[in-house]
Amino acid sequence: SCRVTELGGTNVKATVTLSSPDSIITNASVTVFWKAVGESAWSGSNSLGNVGKGILTNVNISGLTRDTTYYYAFYAINTLTNVSAWSTTNCFTTFDPRDFTLRQRITFSGYAGSEQLTNFPALLVLNEGQQRFFHRDFISDAGTDLRFLNSNQTAVLNHEIELWNTNGASYVWVQVPVLTNNTTIWAYWRNTNMITAPFYTTNGSTWSANYAAVWHFKQNAGAEDLSDSSCRGMGGIPTNDPTSVSGRIAYG
Numbered sequence: 001s002c003r004v005t006e007l008g009g010t011n012v013k014a015t016v017t018l019s020s021p022d023s024i025i026t027n028a029s030v031t032v033f034w035k036a037v038g039e040s041a042w043s044g045s046n047s048l049g050n051v052g053k054g055i056l057t058n059v060n061i062s063g064l065t066r067d068t069t070y071y072y073a074f075y076a077i078n079t080l081t082n083v084s085a086w087s088t089t090n091c092f093t094t095f096d097p098r099d100f101t102l103r104q105r106i107t108f109s110g111y112a113g114s115e116q117l118t119n120f121p122a123l124l125v126l127n128e129g130q131q132r133f134f135h136r137d138f139i140s141d142a143g144t145d146l147r148f149l150n151s152n153q154t155a156v157l158n159h160e161i162e163l164w165n166t167n168g169a170s171y172v173w174v175q176v177p178v179l180t181n182n183t184t185i186w187a188y189w190r191n192t193n194m195i196t197a198p199f200y201t202t203n204g205s206t207w208s209a210n211y212a213a214v215w216h217f218k219q220n221a222g223a224e225d226l227s228d229s230s231c232r233g234m235g236g237i238p239t240n241d242p243t244s245v246s247g248r249i250a251y252g
Contacts, residue, residue, distance in 0.1 A: 012061040016074045016087065018053050025078050027052045034061050034072040037199075042073075067095045067147075067194050097153060101190035102137055108176070108183045117179040119208050121160075123249065124187075126170040135166040138189050144197040148174050149186045157185060158205040160229060162216050163250035171250045175206045204231030218250060 018028060029050050033042040046060055061072055074087045097103065108122060126133055139145045143164045148157040158175040176183060200206070206229070207214050213234035215226055226236040 012064060012070075012072075014059040014061055014072060014074075015055065015057050016059065017055050018051060018076060020053060020078075025053075025080065028076040028078045030056070030074060030076045032059055032061060032072060032074050034064075034070050036065065037069045037071065066099075067198065069199055095147060095156070095188075095191075095194065097149065097186075097188055099191050099193060100147070100188040103186055103188045104131065104133065106185050106187055108179060108185075109181060111179065111181045111183075118177070120176050120179040121173045121206050121208075122176045122179060124172045124174055126172060128166075128168055135164075135170070139192055140195045141166065142197075143170065143172075143189075144201075145189050145191050145195045146172070147188045147191075147194070147198075149188065150177055151184045151186075153186055158200045160201055160206040162229075163218070173206050175208075204229060207231070216250070217247075 014032065016030075016032075018030065020026075020028075027050055030048040031045055032048065033045045035041065035043045044061070044063055046062075048056065048059065061070075064070060072089065076087075106124065111117075128135055135143070143161055146159070146161070148159050149155065150157060155177070157177070160173045162171040162173060164170045174185065176185060204214075209231075211230045211232075213232055214229040215236070216229065217226065226238055228234040228236075
C-alpha cells in the first residue's frame, strides 16, 4: 500500500509486510523499484538493506511527477536459501493546488438521511455563470484540467464527466469519501500542465464495486455502444433507432 505524504505528489511513503513461511528465515535484503505507467524500465530504486520480517513503514519513493500513476515493486532476496520474491502494486500521486489558477469549495446540502454514505458518486451540475463559474476559464475545451480534492485538500477524488457543455450546464459525477449533510469538497481548474484526463475519469473508479453496471443512456442510434461507466464493461448496443434527448440528467 502507499500514501502520499506531500501534497505536491513528488514523494510517496510506502508500506510493505515482509514474511516467510519458514521460521528459520528471519530477514532478507529488500529493494523498492518504481516507474510511471508507460515506462518500460524501472526509473528509480531505493535499497533498504538487510531487514527483518514484519511491517516496513515509511519506505521512501521520491522524485515522482505530479498527477501521475506509478507502479512500484518490492524485491526481497534471502541469500541463505537463494530465494527471491516480487510484490508489485500501484499508486497515484496527487497534485499541488498552487499550480491551479481557480478553485471553488462545493457544499452538499439538503441530505436529510442519518446514514453516512461511503464513496458515494454525487452529481455536480456546473452551470455557466453560476457562482462565477465559466467554462471559458478552463484550459481544455473538454474540461480535462478539472480536479477534485476532499474537504481538507489532502486526497484526490475520483470523478467522471458525463457531459461537458461549454454553452450551458455540465454534469460531473464525483466520488465523495463520506457524504453527510453539508459535506464539502474542493474543485480546481485552469492548469496548463494538467490538461490530460487522469486515468480514473474513464476506468470506472468513480463507481464502487457494488455497481453491477452504470449506463447514462446518452448515445444516439449507431453512434457508439451504450458504454458502461463502471469497471465491469457491461456495454450494450442501441436498437430501434433511439434518439438522444434532454433528460433529468443531461441526455440520459
